[in-house]
Amino acid sequence: MSILNKNIKELADGLASKEFSSAELTQFYLDRIEKYDDEVKAYNYVNENAINQAKAIDEKRSKGEDLPQFAGIPVALKDLLITKDMPTTCSSKFLEGFKPPYVGTAVSLLEESGFINLGKLSMDEFAMGSSNENAAFKQTRNPWDTEKVPGGSSGGSAAAVAAGLAPFTLGSDTGGSIRQPASLCGVVGMKPTYGRVSRFGLVAFASSLDQIGPLAKSAYDSAALLSVIGKHDAKDSTSANVEQKDYTKDLTGYVKGIKIGVPKEYFADGLSPDVKTAVDNAVKKYADLGCKLIDISLPHTDYALATYYILATAEASSNLGRYDGIRYGRRAEADNLRDLYFNSRTEGFGDEVKRRIMLGTYVLSAGYYDAYYIKAQKVRTLIKQDFVEAYKKVDAIICPTSPTTAFKAGAKTEDPIQMYLSDVYTLSLNLFGGCGLSVPCGFDSDGMPIGVQLMGNYFDEGLILNLAHAFEQATDFSRIPEKLKI
Amino acid sequence: MPVLSESEDNNVSETISINDVKHIATLARLKFDDTAAEKIKDDLNSILGYVDKLNELNTDDVEPTSHTLDICTVTRADEVKPSLSNEDALSNAPSSGNAHFKVPKVIE
Numbered sequence: 247m248s249i250l251n252k253n254i255k256e257l258a259d260g261l262a263s264k265e266f267s268s269a270e271l272t273q274f275y276l277d278r279i280e281k282y283d284d285e286v287k288a289y290n291y292v293n294e295n296a297i298n299q300a301k302a303i304d305e306k307r308s309k310g311e312d313l314p315q316f317a318g319i320p321v322a323l324k325d326l327l328i329t330k331d332m333p334t335t336c337s338s339k340f341l342e343g344f345k346p347p348y349v350g351t352a353v354s355l356l357e358e359s360g361f362i363n364l365g366k367l368s369m370d371e372f373a374m375g376s377s378n379e380n381a382a383f384k385q386t387r388n389p390w391d392t393e394k395v396p397g398g399s400s401g402g403s404a405a406a407v408a409a410g411l412a413p414f415t416l417g418s419d420t421g422g423s424i425r426q427p428a429s430l431c432g433v434v435g436m437k438p439t440y441g442r443v444s445r446f447g448l449v450a451f452a453s454s455l456d457q458i459g460p461l462a463k464s465a466y467d468s469a470a471l472l473s474v475i476g477k478h479d480a481k482d483s484t485s486a487n488v489e490q491k492d493y494t495k496d497l498t499g500y501v502k503g504i505k506i507g508v509p510k511e512y513f514a515d516g517l518s519p520d521v522k523t524a525v526d527n528a529v530k531k532y533a534d535l536g537c538k539l540i541d542i543s544l545p546h547t548d549y550a551l552a553t554y555y556i557l558a559t560a561e562a563s564s565n566l567g568r569y570d571g572i573r574y575g576r577r578a579e580a581d582n583l584r585d586l587y588f589n590s591r592t593e594g595f596g597d598e599v600k601r602r603i604m605l606g607t608y609v610l611s612a613g614y615y616d617a618y619y620i621k622a623q624k625v626r627t628l629i630k631q632d633f634v635e636a637y638k639k640v641d642a643i644i645c646p647t648s649p650t651t652a653f654k655a656g657a658k659t660e661d662p663i664q665m666y667l668s669d670v671y672t673l674s675l676n677l678f679g680g681c682g683l684s685v686p687c688g689f690d691s692d693g694m695p696i697g698v699q700l701m702g703n704y705f706d707e708g709l710i711l712n713l714a715h716a717f718e719q720a721t722d723f724s725r726i727p728e729k730l731k732i
Numbered sequence: 733m734p735v736l737s738e739s740e741d742n743n744v745s746e747t748i749s750i751n752d753v754k755h756i757a758t759l760a761r762l763k764f765d766d767t768a769a770e771k772i773k774d775d776l777n778s779i780l781g782y783v784d785k786l787n788e789l790n791t792d793d794v795e796p797t798s799h800t801l802d803i804c805t806v807t808r809a810d811e812v813k814p815s816l817s818n819e820d821a822l823s824n825a826p827s828s829g830n831a832h833f834k835v836p837k838v839i840e
Binding site: 441552 | 748752753756757759760761762763764772775776778779780782783784785786787788789791794795796797798799800801805806808816820821823824825826827833835836837838
């Protein structure tokens, strides 16, 4: 069996039984990055120490030392996860060359479990975008068709998994930024419940919505990664004080009797016919597997996009106030402090980031705060109540992840609202705060992947991962594009 | 899912004027030249025209949600713990000296 097809357990077993070394495994991925990343453009930075770190683990293993569970297995990280001894840029010119002096909690937990960091993955600048076209350095392309976008903002994280340039990756999801690119690239991507994974060391976009999560080839790998990073952390006051657990134990594949809600609002106008067909087939598959499909309504769905774009930009305008050109990041030439702020920010930020800072500043400004910001917070309550009511009747909710498959680069860059609509099915979940994932469920007429979304209640990751696992067992939609197979 | 007309066909009312753009840009510490300011004005008006749909909903008796989970205020004991060294904290500073961040002169 090729290394490409192995899941995390098979990789751990292969290392333990010395079927292959960590250096060989790491080199396998470095070679693929060398061979394919000029085309895919997933990596902002490749960790030059990865191979030495792998060799160090091999040496410890050969001496019979005790090693952590996943010692010597490569992983790659979205470039807004704070790492030491290498750049963290958020794909922004503002942070070009920024080498943080500390490590974020999720990354630190991966390191403690023995993972080798292959490098940092491209993204939309500061996680603002749905196509990776807002990246300042590398505009990642979709491995299935490099004329097309991988989705975003975790486009590099999704494309790297799809192209076999890393076995799995971490991304972040504020309004769909893990699930939407996972759908467009044909991989599994999960947004855990808000508070499940510490945000310490996750560069902030919208703090009440942001969450770190895994992207992988399977529900099993996603479950294993979440088991590592899903831990309470005193360094994040919004980290939920719930027990760390092993989600792979939830993957029984037995889903009989589970009640799945089908929200009518997610199957209305604007959904591409190919996506609708594939998602309808997924719904049927769950019925075949013994789940109970129940028609439900999430009546405020139509207001989620407007609510999201007020709240997320408001929070972003506040969070991005820290980029002042003084303590780190870009500093422009200026004779006085005021010009230093203006020039550094104007030179450092890209157009979409500026647009969102402007919108967020406006909705928070005197005279408009109540009309926009408080209004949106109130509608957020209504959207949240929709989910609370739904989960009294069902265990999980099924719907499309994104209204379309991957689109051509440049197709939506001129119209912000058309671009924002790529996330129309994912952002309600962030407003509610529950967990959700996208799992591959088919291909469109051009052969581009389609994802189906499963949304779960607070801290119900085990249930939706098991649903995804059962679906994978019954179908065959997870694969590497033919042209990228060695 | 909302169905939108093409943006150029949108007869969007001018919620935001060019003077508003200049005012917001000052608050946000950003500069736009005239062409970029016009573009931002149009974009913001288009987006605000869209989000106006929230006013279809009566929310008089609805409490705002700022945070989704019921987490109590987190406190901890006031204990001294290790933090970044001065050297580490300054390691990314564009300009520093004498263990401080350096900025252009603020007071004449």
